[in-house]
Amino acid sequence: MARMGSYCRAYHARDFAAFPGWSPDAAQLRGAAGRALAGDDILYLQEDFGVTDGIFLDENVVFADAGPEWRAFCTGPLGFAPAAEPEPEPAAAAA
Numbered sequence: 001m002a003r004m005g006s007y008c009r010a011y012h013a014r015d016f017a018a019f020p021g022w023s024p025d026a027a028q029l030r031g032a033a034g035r036a037l038a039g040d041d042i043l044y045l046q047e048d049f050g051v052t053d054g055i056f057l058d059e060n061v062v063f064a065d066a067g068p069e070w071r072a073f074c075t076g077p078l079g080f081a082p083a084a085e086p087e088p089e090p091a092a093a094a095a
Contacts, residue, residue: 005057007047007082014039016051016063019073024062029053037062047082049074 016022017039024043029035030053043062044052049071051063074080 002056003058004055005047008044008052008055008057009080009082010042010044011078012039013037013041013043015078016043016045018077019070021065021067021069022063024051026062028060028062030060045074045078045080049080 013024016024024037026035026037029037029041041053044055046052046057048057049066050057050061053060053062
């Protein structure tokens with residue numbers, strides 16, 4: 001069963017391509033076999049710094065480098081900071 005993480009953020013594939021070590025696994029893309037990754041495609045940066053083609057943490061993992069350079073790229077140029085994201089306010093209870 002697919003596992004949902006606590007946090008992920010959507011980016012265009014072209015944003016990840018700015019990282020020198022970016023080498024996506026096209027075989028993990030959803031859809032037809034042989035599909036190529038386009039710059040406009042939406043991918044999800046997960047809390048574990050993996051990149052997926054979908055919101056689930058452990059499915060369609062396109063890139064799984066968790067090295068220090070990748071983490072610095074994600075938290076620097078991409079502005080990824082899951083711990084810093086504000087929590088949504090709970091809905092006000094009806095009076």
